[in-house]
Amino acid sequence: MIDEPGDFGRDAPLLQAWARFAASPSRPFTIPGHHRRGGTVSDVLGELLSGDVPLFGGIADIKTAHGALAAAERLGAQLWGADWCRYSTGGSTHANQVVALAVGRPGDTVLVSRAAHRSTLSGLVLAGLRPVWLPVDIDERLGLPTGVAPATVEQALAEHPEAVALFCVEPGYVGTLSDLPSVIALARQRGVPVVVDQAWGSHLGFHPDYPPHALSLGADAMVLSAHKTLPAYSQASVVAACTGRLDPDRLDRAFEASATTSPAGTIHASTDAARALLASPLAQGLLDRLVRVVDDARGRLQEEIPGLRTPGPKDFAPGRFDPAKLVLQLDGCGLDGNQLERALIATGMPVELADRDTVVPIVTMLDDADTVAALVDAVVEAAAWLERAPRPRTVFAPWTQDIPVAALTPREAFFAPHDTVQASRGVGRISAELVAPYPPGVPVLVPGEVISREALTLLREAAAGGTRIAYAADPTLSTLQVLA
Numbered sequence: 001m002i003d004e005p006g007d008f009g010r011d012a013p014l015l016q017a018w019a020r021f022a023a024s025p026s027r028p029f030t031i032p033g034h035h036r037r038g039g040t041v042s043d044v045l046g047e048l049l050s051g052d053v054p055l056f057g058g059i060a061d062i063k064t065a066h067g068a069l070a071a072a073e074r075l076g077a078q079l080w081g082a083d084w085c086r087y088s089t090g091g092s093t094h095a096n097q098v099v100a101l102a103v104g105r106p107g108d109t110v111l112v113s114r115a116a117h118r119s120t121l122s123g124l125v126l127a128g129l130r131p132v133w134l135p136v137d138i139d140e141r142l143g144l145p146t147g148v149a150p151a152t153v154e155q156a157l158a159e160h161p162e163a164v165a166l167f168c169v170e171p172g173y174v175g176t177l178s179d180l181p182s183v184i185a186l187a188r189q190r191g192v193p194v195v196v197d198q199a200w201g202s203h204l205g206f207h208p209d210y211p212p213h214a215l216s217l218g219a220d221a222m223v224l225s226a227h228k229t230l231p232a233y234s235q236a237s238v239v240a241a242c243t244g245r246l247d248p249d250r251l252d253r254a255f256e257a258s259a260t261t262s263p264a265g266t267i268h269a270s271t272d273a274a275r276a277l278l279a280s281p282l283a284q285g286l287l288d289r290l291v292r293v294v295d296d297a298r299g300r301l302q303e304e305i306p307g308l309r310t311p312g313p314k315d316f317a318p319g320r321f322d323p324a325k326l327v328l329q330l331d332g333c334g335l336d337g338n339q340l341e342r343a344l345i346a347t348g349m350p351v352e353l354a355d356r357d358t359v360v361p362i363v364t365m366l367d368d369a370d371t372v373a374a375l376v377d378a379v380v381e382a383a384a385w386l387e388r389a390p391r392p393r394t395v396f397a398p399w400t401q402d403i404p405v406a407a408l409t410p411r412e413a414f415f416a417p418h419d420t421v422q423a424s425r426g427v428g429r430i431s432a433e434l435v436a437p438y439p440p441g442v443p444v445l446v447p448g449e450v451i452s453r454e455a456l457t458l459l460r461e462a463a464a465g466g467t468r469i470a471y472a473a474d475p476t477l478s479t480l481q482v483l484a
């Protein structure tokens with residue numbers, strides 16, 4: 001494929017280097033220790049390790065590999081309109097931590113969407129930043145979060161003139177985006193850099209039917225999980241910035257401080273390939289097909305399963321919804337998302353996210369009409385025999401709760417001694433841990449926050465509804481970790 005004239009891979013230097021190494025008879029005496037000889041132990045081990053090409057000594061020799069990666073990252077910067085761009089093998093988790101370490105100094109205030117992923121939170125711990133949480137808006141009609149409202153941002157900027165950055169998550173897990181142009185304009189008026197966690201939106205910005213990517217809207221930094229929606233290896237991510245308001249040297253130091261020194265060249269080559277694909281004419285056709293097949297799926301699901309809702313771009317203002325996102329809202333048809341998920345797993349089609357009321361399969365540009373039709377068939381088939389109990393629309397509780405009072409910063413709480421107590425005795429104490437129902441992974445409790453009865457109740461209700469309670473030391477919620 002990559003040798004065909006005009007193929008996107010011609011412009012992907014790391015992909016080409018990976019292919020050269022894979023085809024070479026090289027017998028390395030470098031790390032990784034498998035030395036391409038896993039097959040001498042067992043076929044399975046050989047197969048498992050066969051794709052592993054290190055950056056150093058595989059993609060390029062140890063002395064020049066930094067340069068090869070930097071050249072590929074320059075192509076990334078070019079594509080996303082950045083002047084600083086790094087590829088990470090540590091996922092957007094690493095990338096979010098990098099940006100947190102680059103925006104300020106310990107003790108500085110940052111404005112953070114409460115939809116933030118836990119990696120942003122761990123970035124706050126590492127960097128010692130003090131978050132002011134911004135609640136996300138809810139569209140009551142659709143029962144969905146719609147990002148952070150400009151009015152919320154305006155008020156927070158006015159109340160916290162000391163803030164050194166604004167962190168947003170765009171799109172969120174159900175595909176909705178804030179009114180980013182307005183949010184960015186407000187932050188710019190005050191010279192506050194905007195960091196957008198666009199982990200779920202690596203495919204945005206390259207086709208008129210999709211929202212623009214965050215840098216093109218004026219954000220200062222953007223984090224992309226290439227592996228989430230592009231054809232890239234797990235852990236492949238990109239962090240890119242326009243550095244007028246951010247220090248490129250600090251970004252580099254932050255990146256190196258928290259990155260592995262033995263990156264997988266295979267992961268980097270896949271990021272390079274995904275970048276080259278987006279830059280190629282092929283992307284238009286693939287992104288076009290993706291919009292179409294997801295739209296068809298929405299139509300078919302709504303037609304064949306009465307009461308099922310599948311919100312789409314038409315339900316939102318332009319630029320506020322990712323048209324590739326397929327969200328199944330189940331309350332009206334009465335299906336239970338956890339049961340539906342199990343049925344789909346049984347047919348070999350695991351989905352990315354499921355709770356009682358919502359199921360989100362990830363459809364990407366490598367899916368086609370057949371793969372998506374098979375998914376729709378499986379959902380329709382399962383709906384025919386699964387129990388149905390239509391219920392009123394509810395908005396997922398973590399989005400609606402009053403944000404708890406913070407007694408300490410996440411960093412202070414992280415380093416403080418803690419006790420484990422019966423959960424009911426935790427009310428009124430300070431949480432030592434992050435607790436978030438997953439999906440959507442939105443924190444109900446952040447380390448340093450006072451545990452309210454409301455927070456405990458909604459966590460218990462989420463758990464009772466079959467939602468996994470993530471990140472807590474005791475996911476059954478019998479106990480909680482609180483500061484001593």
Ligand SMILES: Cc1ncc(COP(=O)(O)O)c(C=O)c1O
Pocket residue numbers: 090091092093094096116117119169197199200225235237
């Ligand atoms: C909004 C958001 N940001 C960041 C991450 C972390 O991404 P990764 O899994 O690439 O480390 C996730 C993971 O799901 C996420 O949902």
